[in-house]
Amino acid sequence: MSTRFGRWLELARREGPVRALRLLRHRAAAARWERELGVETAGDHLLADEGLADPERHDHSASSVLDLQRVLQRTAPRPEHGVFLDLGSGKGRAVLVAAQRPFRRVIGVEFSPHLTAVARRNLDRARPHLRCGSVELVTGPAEEYAVPEDVSLIYLYNPFRGSVMARVCDSLHRSLLASPREVTVVVATPRHFEAAVAGQDWIRPRGVFRGLRLHAIHECRPRVAATAGSH
Numbered sequence: 001m002s003t004r005f006g007r008w009l010e011l012a013r014r015e016g017p018v019r020a021l022r023l024l025r026h027r028a029a030a031a032r033w034e035r036e037l038g039v040e041t042a043g044d045h046l047l048a049d050e051g052l053a054d055p056e057r058h059d060h061s062a063s064s065v066l067d068l069q070r071v072l073q074r075t076a077p078r079p080e081h082g083v084f085l086d087l088g089s090g091k092g093r094a095v096l097v098a099a100q101r102p103f104r105r106v107i108g109v110e111f112s113p114h115l116t117a118v119a120r121r122n123l124d125r126a127r128p129h130l131r132c133g134s135v136e137l138v139t140g141p142a143e144e145y146a147v148p149e150d151v152s153l154i155y156l157y158n159p160f161r162g163s164v165m166a167r168v169c170d171s172l173h174r175s176l177l178a179s180p181r182e183v184t185v186v187v188a189t190p191r192h193f194e195a196a197v198a199g200q201d202w203i204r205p206r207g208v209f210r211g212l213r214l215h216a217i218h219e220c221r222p223r224v225a226a227t228a229g230s231h
């Protein structure tokens with residue numbers, strides 16, 4: 001039995017045959033992309049292994065490269081005007097895929113010092129392949145990070161939930177109030193994000209992108225106060 005067929009069979013038992021084929025296609029594309037850039041961004045990592053376990057903070061697994069490339073094409077057609085922020089940036093996969101486009105700035109914020117160190121090594125290796133000249137990796141809890149006032153596109157791949165997610169959304173709202181602008185938020189596996197923003201009028205759903213995972217696309221804009229004499 002070929003190893004590729006063996007892997008498919010094992011996945012097909014767990015996920016069903018169609019999803020197994022899609023998973024293998026996405027994994028093969030990610031492996032090709034990693035070879036091209038000379039990076040290692042795949043693989044799970046448990047926060048508990050660093051003594052950082054917290055029920056509201058999720059462990060590392062990497063986004064699909066194909067999904068990221070497609071969703072960025074859709075949400076940032078002119079990246080040279082934008083600033084990309086990945087909250088829960090892990091080993092840096094989303095940061096690097098974004099930085100292959102000419103964003104003005106790309107930022108990743110990651111709670112785990114170990115994962116940030118891996119992301120830094122990846123960034124050093126990938127530099128010749130990047131079109132964004134300003135990539136910043138920050139170590140620390142996203143809920144204590146003040147969203148910079150020039151950020152235009154935020155990416156979240158299921159990094160946290162509950163009160164952590166609520167504090168991150170508050171930080172985004174504060175950034176919008178301080179510097180009124182349109183910000184797009186792309187959330188892969190959006191359940192916890194949607195629970196945190198339900199009923200808030202400064203953010204609204206704009207669409208979805210269905211790839212390997214479901215991505216919810218939200219648009220946010222601070223509510224403009226009605227001016228005297230306006231109808």
Ligand SMILES: C[S@@+](CC[C@H](N)C(=O)[O-])C[C@H]1O[C@@H](n2cnc3c(N)ncnc32)[C@H](O)[C@@H]1O
Nearest residue numbers: 057060061062063088089090111141142157159
């Ligand atoms: C599912 S991984 C996504 C990794 C990366 N964004 C990607 O798309 O490949 C979620 C990441 O969020 C990080 N994380 C969890 N809670 C966090 C917090 N409060 N602040 C910053 N990062 C956090 C985890 O350590 C993990 O690396």
